[in-house]
Amino acid sequence: MGERDSAVLRDLAGLATPMALRVAVTLGLPDRLRDNAMSSAQVAEELGVSPVALELLLGHLVTLGVLAQGTEGYRTTGYGSALCADAGNGLANLLDLNTAGGRAELAFAELLHSVTTGEAGYARRYGQDFWADLAEQPALRESFDRQMTHRFRDQVPQIVAGYDWGRFATVVDVGGGRGTLLAAILAACPGVRGHLVDLEPTAAAAAGTFRACELGDRARVTAASFFDPLPAGADAYLLSDILHDWDDEHAHRILDRCVEAAHPAGRILIVEPIGGRRGETAMDLAMLTIFGSRERRVDEFRSLASAHHLVLDTLTDLSDQRCLLEFRLGTS
Numbered sequence: 001m002g003e004r005d006s007a008v009l010r011d012l013a014g015l016a017t018p019m020a021l022r023v024a025v026t027l028g029l030p031d032r033l034r035d036n037a038m039s040s041a042q043v044a045e046e047l048g049v050s051p052v053a054l055e056l057l058l059g060h061l062v063t064l065g066v067l068a069q070g071t072e073g074y075r076t077t078g079y080g081s082a083l084c085a086d087a088g089n090g091l092a093n094l095l096d097l098n099t100a101g102g103r104a105e106l107a108f109a110e111l112l113h114s115v116t117t118g119e120a121g122y123a124r125r126y127g128q129d130f131w132a133d134l135a136e137q138p139a140l141r142e143s144f145d146r147q148m149t150h151r152f153r154d155q156v157p158q159i160v161a162g163y164d165w166g167r168f169a170t171v172v173d174v175g176g177g178r179g180t181l182l183a184a185i186l187a188a189c190p191g192v193r194g195h196l197v198d199l200e201p202t203a204a205a206a207a208g209t210f211r212a213c214e215l216g217d218r219a220r221v222t223a224a225s226f227f228d229p230l231p232a233g234a235d236a237y238l239l240s241d242i243l244h245d246w247d248d249e250h251a252h253r254i255l256d257r258c259v260e261a262a263h264p265a266g267r268i269l270i271v272e273p274i275g276g277r278r279g280e281t282a283m284d285l286a287m288l289t290i291f292g293s294r295e296r297r298v299d300e301f302r303s304l305a306s307a308h309h310l311v312l313d314t315l316t317d318l319s320d321q322r323c324l325l326e327f328r329l330g331t332s
Contacts (some may be wrong), residue, residue, distance in 0.1 A: 011271050022102055025095040029058075030066065030083040037072035090150035093143055100144035104130060107180045107289045111307070120292035127137075130290055138201070145202050148177050148241070155319055156184045159240075159271060160295045163320035165189050166269070168235040170198065174226045174258060175242045179206030182238075195220045195231050226254050230261040237262055241273040241322075243304075247292045251304055259308045259329065268310055268327040271318065276296060278323050301325055 024030060027047055032038070042060050044051035058074050061067040076084070085092045093102040103126075110121025118158045134141045159181060165171065168190040173182040176196040186194050196206045196219065203223035205293035210219040222231060227250075230237065237258040243251045256266045258268050272295070275281035279295030296304070302312055310327040320323050 001262045002284065006253055011028065014106075016060065020064070021055060021066070022095045022105075024061055024066065025083055025092050026097045026102070028085075029061070030080050031085055033067060033074050034076040034084055037070060037075040039073040040319065043061065045260060066084060081229055082255065086115055090147065093146050093264075095148070096143075098139070098143075099147070100130075100134060100140045101147045103133070103140065104290045105286070108285070111285065111289050112287045114292070118288075121289040122291070124301070141201070145178055145205065149180055152177075152241070153244075154180055155321060156320040159322065159324075160188050163324055165315055166191060168192055170195065170234040170240055171236045172234040173238045173240070174229050174230060174254070175239065176206060177202060179209035179219070179221075181207050181240055182206075183215055183218065186215050186218055187213060188332060193218045193220075195234065197222045197224050197230060199223065199225060214238040226257060228257070230257050232261045233263050234261070234266060235263055236267045236269055238269045238271065242272075243270060244272050244287050244293055245291050248304065251293075252307060255308045257308070259310065262329060264329060266329065267313075268305075268329075270301065270327070271322055272296075272325075273321055274323045274325075275300070278317070278319075278321055298325070 017253075029043070029050070032043065032046075036062065040055045041051055042119070043058075044054045047054070057059060058067060058069075061080070062069050062074070065077055066083065067074045068077050081087060082089060083091055083095070093099055096102045097106070104122060107120070107122040107125050110124045111126055113119070114121045120129065126133060134144055136210050169192065171182065171185065171192060171194050173179070173194060173196045175198055177183050177198060179196050182194045182196050185283045186192055194215075196203070200223045203221050207221045210221070211310045212217055227244070239254065243254065246254065249292060255268070262268065275284065275295040275297040277298070283293050287295060298315060305312065309330045311330040313328050314326045316326070
């Protein structure tokens, strides 16, 4: 192995840069320095942090091109402005160590534990699982909802256009978040009625989405867990980016609820990145360390579903990131 290869691997393994970017966002440095250049002493005084240590952080951010240093002090560059809270790309919400996403990614420090045991590293680091944290800390729940809404934003048109949603009279969006996807489906398919199930306060936000889209007469919301009984008798039960957040035991419980609620001729629709097809290897490790799960492959979905007498009918590539697996209820 040559020196160049060693240098590349060293850079890939380095933790200084990813943590420096996260700390910069957590401290609000890109926003603070976007319009007015400031000295490190001024910033340190405003933030109440160590001046000497902050100077080291600012120096690395200059090396990265996130900040520029001039005679008046440090200023956010055009490149660095992508880290500002209002950049519209979701990065600040994802990287801030006080948000659900930023906090969750620190579970990667427990990757060895996860690989050794197959269990999530999140609970080992924080003393309880990811979902318990969200239940106890409303600010984390709100930041997670924002992250999920943004992550899906560019995918929604492709998901709606890539499948015949209009063939169903009723769709239950199980764990449907703030309702962005279901609202788009209903807007594109005037003959479809929707019912979203999610926990409060996410359910309340979804109701607001449907009102804003003037879908109140065709969209219902129930504040509940998808581990509880679901609205019964619908033609389709949609699980969008749900199962990859759970290990097999909990995934079985979710599918149980869908099957017991579905119309006999109903469908269970799973929209997710599929391992080996649309899933990314880095996301596999994120799902492992945070949730003790993974981006399941098609055969793994078949195996998971067969325990519920579900038969895979079709597999559709919706976008470069997600597929749709359509399951029908088979004979028991």
